[in-house]
Amino acid sequence: MEQFAPVKRKDGQPVRYLIVDDSVFARKNLTRMIESFGGQVAGEAGDGCTAITEYERTSPDIVLMDITMPQMEGIEAAERIVRSHPNARIVMVSSVGYQDNIVAALQRGARHFVQKPVKPDVLYEVIKYVLGEDASVANAAGAGA
Amino acid sequence: MRMELIQPFINAADAVLADSLQSPTSIGHLSMDEEAYRRKGVAARIAVSGDIEGRIIFDVDPKTAMRVASRFAGEELPESNDLICETVCELANQVIGNAVTTLNDQGFHFRVHPPEVHTSEHGDKSSEDTEALVMCIETGSGKVFMNVAMRYNRRQQGEKAVAAGQ
Numbered sequence: 252m253e254q255f256a257p258v259k260r261k262d263g264q265p266v267r268y269l270i271v272d273d274s275v276f277a278r279k280n281l282t283r284m285i286e287s288f289g290g291q292v293a294g295e296a297g298d299g300c301t302a303i304t305e306y307e308r309t310s311p312d313i314v315l316m317d318i319t320m321p322q323m324e325g326i327e328a329a330e331r332i333v334r335s336h337p338n339a340r341i342v343m344v345s346s347v348g349y350q351d352n353i354v355a356a357l358q359r360g361a362r363h364f365v366q367k368p369v370k371p372d373v374l375y376e377v378i379k380y381v382l383g384e385d386a387s388v389a390n391a392a393g394a395g396a
Numbered sequence: 397m398r399m400e401l402i403q404p405f406i407n408a409a410d411a412v413l414a415d416s417l418q419s420p421t422s423i424g425h426l427s428m429d430e431e432a433y434r435r436k437g438v439a440a441r442i443a444v445s446g447d448i449e450g451r452i453i454f455d456v457d458p459k460t461a462m463r464v465a466s467r468f469a470g471e472e473l474p475e476s477n478d479l480i481c482e483t484v485c486e487l488a489n490q491v492i493g494n495a496v497t498t499l500n501d502q503g504f505h506f507r508v509h510p511p512e513v514h515t516s517e518h519g520d521k522s523s524e525d526t527e528a529l530v531m532c533i534e535t536g537s538g539k540v541f542m543n544v545a546m547r548y549n550r551r552q553q554g555e556k557a558v559a560a561g562q
Contacts, residue, residue: 275482276486345493346491346493347493347497349501352500368415
């Protein structure tokens, strides 16, 4: 996979991600991408309820959240997390990207939306945007981004 | 089934598979089927509900699914039933999600349910209202079959018409 200039937290530590998707396959795919960005998986969840528990347990820097999942869907989980943690950075990652869905996710506290199939360079830019000044990008020399 | 419902599925399958596999795809045989669905390989079934209701079955033979999984992983993966099912479900999810996105933006409102592995040899028999479109997509990694059976939800359309008239 293409390598990107590592995105680090301001304290120089790797950005920690919570990956939420009911597909193990999709979680593995996202894990490979965030590792290529210099990030670290803090936790994983396969449904919205587990995502809330895992958020409390791991306090990640960013959540990558699918929408269509069993038990509790991603938009509701995002809303509940943001209600308890207003500074939570949640990026919705879904194949269902119609306008109403995106607006609903943003209104309930998600910071951004990425449509599947996820392109690594698109996710990389979204992560940098969502982290804003709380992150720094290491020297890009030799990186593929 | 009307072309306005079919075309987004054809476009989404073509785009998602070409993008995911980084190789050109071509739409092979297209036909309408009123017979019960016969599974060809490992199949994922996704139900949709809303203005239009029905189901889509995404069917891939195991060897093709393994090639797709290895292509996604960037390395040769050992054959595993779980991985094959996961690959088929995720591909189905992406293709159908993209098609539903297009249809929603055209004014049809759907809900997509999570994919389920379709294990029975035969599926639901389609009816006059839900004749199925069967399509074969040729990819560099093998053939992928999609079976789409959907119909307009008359009850919901009736309720909308009543609401609009009030």
